[in-house]
Amino acid sequence: MSVESVAIRADEPKREPRWKWLAGLGMALAAWGLVYSQLIPASEWAVSLLPVDRASRLGEALAFFLYDTPKVILLLTLIVFVMGVVRSYFSPEKTRALLAGKREGLGNIMAAGLGVFTPFCSCSAVPLFIGFVSAGIPLGVTFSFLIAAPMVNEVALGLLFGLVGWKVALTYLGFGLGVAIVAGWVIGRLKLEGWLQDWVKDIHGAAMVVPDERLTFVDRIQLGIEAVKDIVGKVWIWIIAGIAAGALIHGYVPADLMVRIMGADAWWSVPAAVLIGIPMYTNAAGVIPIVEALLGKGAALGTTLAFMMSVIALSLPEMIILRKVLTLRLIAVFVGVVGTGILAVGFLFNMLFH
Incomplete structure (x- = not known):
């Protein structure tokens, strides 16, 4: 989603009020914290259901994989969302304008x-x-x-x-x-x-032309959500591959x-x-x-x-x-x-x- 498309949508008449977005954001963050706090017991429980010895090399590798996969994805989702909001204040044009002449x-x-x-x-x-x-x-x-x-x-x-x-x-x-x-x-x-x-x-x-980006806070939240969809959607396979490699190193x-x-x-x-x-x-x-x-x-x-x-x-x-x-x-x-x-x-x- 481009900055311009969000700005255009800001003028649409049928739009959820700001308080609903803020309430939804608060509930999402609370759910994130609850899930993150339960990762260790959840991963140990998952390993206990499998027909492997927890103390074996395979058990160690599986425990690493089942714990790190949701942990990294949760961390990545939160980081990308926050930085997606921060990034709404930047653009390639602004970045070039800041550096030009230095x-x-x-x-x-x-x-x-x-x-x-x-x-x-x-x-x-x-x-x-x-x-x-x-x-x-x-x-x-x-x-x-x-x-x-x-x-x-x-x-x-x-x-x-x-x-x-x-x-x-x-x-x-x-x-x-x-x-x-x-x-x-x-x-x-x-x-x-x-x-x-x-x-x-x-x-x-x-000549550098820096667009006048007048975004509301709701627009920036939407950009953060779009960043999560875009970035996490593209890198999840690399995350799983990296964690799998890490699990093999950890266990074997x-x-x-x-x-x-x-x-x-x-x-x-x-x-x-x-x-x-x-x-x-x-x-x-x-x-x-x-x-x-x-x-x-x-x-x-x-x-x-x-x-x-x-x-x-x-x-x-x-x-x-x-x-x-x-x-x-x-x-x-x-x-x-x-x-x-x-x-x-x-x-x-x-x-x-x-």
Whole structure:
């Protein structure tokens, strides 16, 4: 649903009053809290009905899957709804207008910060990149936004907070923004605009038109609901796949093996995790259950988060999409700079939390 369609519907005469929407929202949140509070006993009860030993490897895997699946979907639904309401205050035009004319440094910081709150993922790289270039936004500032948007988004932070705690979530936020800001600044200082595809370089700046979006609170609630339908409807299969992988790790992978492979003492584990993560393709909702399982098996925090960052920020499908607007040389620089930042975060986390 577009902002314009909601705004048009705001003028329709037959519309439920605001108090009904607020009452419905309150009841929905209360139901969400009740269901979430009963996930542990419900999952244990479900496992008890199955012909498996709860203490067996299969029992552990099933308990993980039956508990994490509704938990992640509930968390994701709430996060996406709230951010859908927040996103109604933003648009691609407003985002470009905020960044246009900003110098490097301040522009990188603003771009990375906006990337956390705006509704863009790596799949939106091509149209966003063209729009940013046409608005005259510096190349490095554009990259700060495009790095932060998929890697440090509200889904990743919300699920990290819900699954592994606020300390990890806040630390990830800080270092993720740091990677986006520094990587964008470095790319900007290299002055690589000549490495864009020729047709992108030919795009000239255009005047920015920011629509006057006069939405009511009910309109914003509707946009939040539409965001849930759209986003959760698209990623649920990745959620189940990620939780299934996490359940297998949780139930069947020996803890000592995971510590040897992804422990802080194995210096090669961080670059190995990044190399493994780049060819993979999933999103934050799909990869975080795997992160939860890895940490539960004793994997080092820095190594695990480096794996997560590489999956989200440097996925092979994203590189294929970016190939439409970037030359191979510029893609190589992008991967090298961001990859170096992710490696630094992984090694630093392992030092701090060893």
